[in-house]
Amino acid sequence: MDVPMLWLKEYTDVTADIKQFIEDITLTGSKVEGYTTIGGDIENVVTGQIKKIVKHPDADKLVITTVDVGKQRELQIVTGATNLKEGDYVPVALDNSKIANGVEIHSGSLRGILSEGMLCSIQELGFDLHDFPEACENGIYVFPEAVELGKNVIDVWGIKDDVVEFEITSNRPDCFSVLGIAREAAATYQIPFHYPKIEVQQKAGGNASDYISVEIKNPQLCPRYAARVVKNVKIEPSPLWMRKRLRAAGVRPINNIVDITNYVMIEMGQPMHAFDIDCIAERKIIVRNANDGEQITTLDGNVRNLDSSMLVISDPQKAVAVAGVMGGENSKINENAEAILFESATFHGSNIRVTAKKLGLRTDASSKYEKGLDPNIALEAVNRAAQLVEMLGAGEVVEGVVDCYPNKRESWTLSYSPEKINKLLGTNVSEQQMKEIFERIELKVDEKNHTVVVPTFRPDLEAQADLAEEVARFYGYDKIEPTLAAGTPTVGKRSRSQIITAMVKQNMISSGLCEAMTFSFESPKVFDKLNIAKDSNLRKTVTISNPLGEDYSIMRTTTLNAILTSLATNYNRRNESAGLFEIAKVYLPKAVPVVELPDEISTLTIGMYGNMDFYDIKGIVEKMFEVLGMSEKVEYATEKTIAHMHTGRTASICVEGKQFGYVGELHPQIASNYDIGTKVYIAVINMPEVIAYADLVKEYKALPKFPAVTRDIAMVVSEDVTVKQIENVIKQNAGQYLESVKLFDVYQGKQIGKGLKSVAYSITFRAADKTLVEQDVTEAMKQILEHLSSQLQAQLRDK
């Protein structure tokens, strides 16, 4: 909402300078977005009179003027304009001046002739013909009458004004008007507020109801429809004062009738519309729902398809306007209109909003209506319009108002307790002070009974808490003493799952990975890209009904696409290596179509490429489980069933026989689908199992008192035997003194033979209560070797 200060000051005498005003009114709750000064960018442009015009010796299209700008010396200015004659008064941009859009003007030479400035057109000063209808369309602006020379043109026109842009919150429809803001300003400064005096002389006599009748078919969507009739309309530009105000408020002046409707809308917040009365069949206005499939051509020339949810203004034959949005071309006022009808109606806010949205046609009127207007201003507004018609001599107002207002909105009474208001705010505002604040915003206060009567333009005041806010904002939010909540003490902490999640993150970071953050929705195309089976449950998704586009249309059921897309970005930008992780949710519907909230499963995803192999990423995963005290419980096994993973280089991650993740190399085809030309390593781990099985309890074990004995063995086995099988055999047969089994070499090559591999271990024994003797260890090793040989056909290698 743009509010010109000169306009506002007509209703309340604000004396603070603009910056102070902005700060003061912001602190009482009318938020200012910024302000501009009209003509503020024009500097050093003054009135001048042309004394002489001579031809330019070297340019046919230029002339040399001699201009008097009220100084001792006359200036020589070269111009290309053809609309000038000697004696004309014109705007002159002097040397070192600024015109519109920050353009600077300096003295210079034009085809060899010194030009000490520039004569300006209205456009060069940032205005147009709507602002100055008397201006020449393609030429220098010429003042219609003599002006004092050497004066700043902005001052001569009297258009300098500060325009303040307010952000109006949805609870204050009354503030979408100059009057509404003026009322707030008056309350802010505790100064009088002058509501405009509205008087209509109605010289045309007669009676409006003889000209027009109004019927509201749907009073819920149209609580009020007030109309006045104006005869003998004379359409012409409105006077400069009105044009200046409209212009300042950001509305382009058109003609007196249109300007009056806009003026009233800006001043009072009530949109108006003017119809040519001869275009209304039977002179009967019917406010009704549109028919499905009904069409209307709106004033902007577009055909609009309507449906039965929309409200139209109609006559017995046809719709003449989309209610609250835009008038129809069929009833637009033409030059010869004999009589016009001014509509000042109230429509249901959200209905107008939905209609405007459906039609893709959000207008000044609809954006006012959608906040929900007070029906009680409709009558004042139509009278104000009539008053302006008379003031401008735009026509003769017929007596009377056709006012259809079936259910009058009445003011209401709220009770309040000064004590409770103070208790909520933490203040000590006196009863008297509260009363004064309420009266400032036009509430009627009954001090004895602690009640107020709320004017109908303040629908936001519904209960005591709302009154508390009124007290707070005029008492001053800044005067409320900050305190630290006493109340019952509480302990601040993170939950177990939050602590474990943080540990996982910290662990990923210490393993050299960077944390990623991705969108939770993606394209359904990712399933094909990831080669996920057609009948997979992952393809059952929570689908957004109004997405930004297909690419953002489903809530992800796998985190893979996001991490691969991020890796692809890195690869594409030639980052040599990248290691990313993300802890994010997947959204698994309980059923499709979705009728209840989906399961949201927190998932750890790791994605890496670069100088590395499977065992690097597995090491990261193992380290994490170690830190979480659950590595003993976690088991890895060959996993060949995940279609998007390398079938020979992927391990399932299980706990108590239940799989909760996998780690391995991405299938090269999938890497290629993402345009990643190198091996990609992936781990996906469900966080709920991590949180359930993590064991953060630490227990001290006595440090060993007796020495350990270590034996190294190397064996040759079939390449299909896994180290896990070997370790199981060792652990099962090593006896009570086994301390650790450590793999230190795996070798495949010529010396071993095809289909075989050599595996070497360090096996450490230790007893807690004695020094082991040779026999203890030899016996254990014998058992181990025998079983390796019998169960896995292992052959001991000579060292």
Added chain:
Amino acid sequence: MKQKLKEIHNKALTTLSEIKQMKELEEAKVKLLGKKGELTAVLKEMGKLSKEERPVIGQLANEVRQDIEKKLEEAKKHILAVEQQIKLEAEKIDVTMPGRKCECGHKHPMSIVIDEISDIFIGMGYEIAEGPDVEKDYYNFEALNIPKDHPAKDEQDTFYVNGDILLRTQTSPVQVRVMEKGKLPIRVVCPGTVYRSDEVDATHSPVFHQLEGLVVDKGITMGDLKGALAVFAKELFGENVKVRFRPHHFPFTEPSAEMDVTCFACGGKGCRVCKGEGYIELLGCGMVHPKVLKMSGIDPEEYSGFAFGMGLERVAMQRYGITDLRLLFENDVKFLKQF
């Protein structure tokens, strides 16, 4: 003989003082003290001495021997120290070459901000609450006093799954879920992902993060709201930051306010970053609306509370000087490694 010993002694001291290398030292030792050495040769002649002279000369010879041994030892130490020093010099390296670093990963800047803010509130006695991203219309709107036809419910802002289920547009529904549990008093903050139907550009993202706070207890005042948030702002932005509360409107709080903090760039003088205002808008807050308390089963006559909510991307972007929001979601390691 006495004279001879003295000569040997003096000569030895001179020799030792001139020796620079270990090999010379070894040679000198043999020459002085060895079996064929000078001192030994003198001692061999002891038998020729008288009974009276013998102990005197013997003692002197011993003293000379001990002193030479001592000096030999000293010379050895000195030579060793010199030799070691030479060796150290020979081992010199270019210490300006870079060290070997254990490659460490990096937290996402958003996580840094979320964790830091969460920790501030944990220190003030708050717990961290969580709630679902895919949320019921009831929790996201209705229970927050946003009635059916409120403009905020308009499709242009909200992603819907169906009429009743949507992607939360704010973290505020977590407030309702916490209140519904009925465990009082409440002090929680809830950071989380929220969704709004905005096209992706340098300052907009359909997915972003908010942090919500809620305190409900007996006798909570607007002064308490101001106090808590002022402490928070000082913790986050430093001791010198000033806060300003302006009246505003939110359906779920009454009275409502917006809190501004003095501009981090100019400290409140007014600059390009704060558009000359000196202040930057940080969060929305207010006293929990009695209707909201009531709908969640809390008696507004007995309890009161305050709530606040803030966008976190802006905090991160301002803190790190990030000018394009899209960088936060691209995950380029060149970007992530800067934090």
